[in-house]
Amino acid sequence: MKSLMSFALSLLMAPAAFADLTIYTDRPTDRVRPVAEIFTAKTGQKVTIVEEAYPALLKRIEAEGANSPADLIFTKDLVFLSELARLGHFQAFQSSTIAHSVDSSMRDPQNLWTAVSKRARTIMYNPNRVQASELSTYEDLADVKWAGRLCLRTGKGSYNEALVASLIVNNGAAKAKEIVAGWVENLAVDPFPNDTKMLEAVANGICDVAIANTYYLAGIIAQNPKFPVKAYFANQNDTGAHINGSGIGVAATSKQAALASQFIEILLQDDVQLSLTGAHYEYPAKINLLPSTLIREWGGFKADSANWSVIGDEAEAARNLIREVEYK
Ligand SMILES: [Fe+2]
Structure with a gap:
């Protein structure tokens, strides 16, 4: 018992x-x-x-x-x-x-x-205002030719931290800082709180180009196939688009x-x-x-081959860089 x-x-x-x-x-x-x-x-x-x-x-x-x-x-x-x-x-x-x-x-x-x-976080453009042939790389968006034509989402948050971290991995910290400072210099308006609002600004002609996650554009196009914004996969001739x-x-x-x-x-x-x-x-x-x-129709693209853990290791440096160049 x-x-x-x-x-x-x-x-x-x-x-x-x-x-x-x-x-x-x-x-x-x-x-x-x-x-x-x-x-x-x-x-x-x-x-x-x-x-x-x-x-x-x-x-x-x-x-x-x-x-x-x-x-x-x-x-x-x-x-x-x-x-x-x-x-x-x-x-x-x-x-x-x-x-x-x-x-x-x-x-x-x-x-x-x-x-x-x-997903890719890549260049988005208004085809009524920009030809795809004018686009190339994340780095190029810092060029003076985009002055007053670029929209960005706020620099706070993981999506842009990861993107900037990838620029550090692929270009080194000093060059990455120059690029992001160039973006800030080229802003048409203050950074947006989210990708959707930013893409609407591209559609409305407030700016000509932006950097957004592919799924936000796809979600809008699923509702409105005539939405006048297209995705352009960045850096196809070198490092590949940031994923x-x-x-x-x-x-x-x-x-x-x-x-x-x-x-x-x-x-x-x-x-x-x-x-x-x-x-x-x-x-x-x-x-x-x-x-x-519908993203299948956008075709395949070359993705950045840097390991996500290598990019993640630069997230802290990216946060500091974003603060230093006053990317709000
Ligand atoms: Fe998201």
Whole structure:
């Protein structure tokens, strides 16, 4: 009787052998849930999704420390992925499937995270005011020929930090500073709070060129095919267009790393890649998988091959540079 009781007690005390898989994310829950359903159908494991903006998510992870229930961290930007890696919040995944699915430039060199989706942050122009043949590189937008013709989103925020960090990687800090200072000099109006408002300004002739994420333009064109703004992939004759994207890694605290890796493998299945990225006009991260939405018509492009972790390492320097040139 006593042994039966202690057996029952041990069952109660034992950590749940089949705990749910918990995902921390700054992605919309509705976008993650269909993937969770596929995972549950395949493994029998439930998935708990905890959605918060990145700063709150990071705060939560730091506060929970070793007791964090997180198994996976899924976030929207290379700046966040590299910060989480640097702070020790990921453990390496062991999966050749993941390694074979995503180009090494979009995976952490130590397998701490992998990209799930990507987009270009590239030149956008009003074809009624600019010929594509006049466009070339990010660097060229600092030229005096664009004086009073450039619109930018605010320099605060991960998208432009990552872009400026990539300029530091490809040009060195001094040259990158000259370029960004040149942009600020060329602004038509004060920086915009978001890409959508900035693209509307290009359409309305407030400025002729801008730098935006491809999915914002695609989202507008899906609603209004006559919207007079086009994407131009920058730096096609040298470094390639700057890309950024969402990515995921196994949380350092996870005791279910194999299961968590399985979730990542599902995220990288062709069908899941297409539905996940198609919903908001991003490009699949998976090698050789073309998007199925209207961005497919924009054609392929040369992407910057610098590793996202190398770019992420320059995010702090980029923040300082942005402040120094008074890019607000
Ligand atoms: Fe965005």
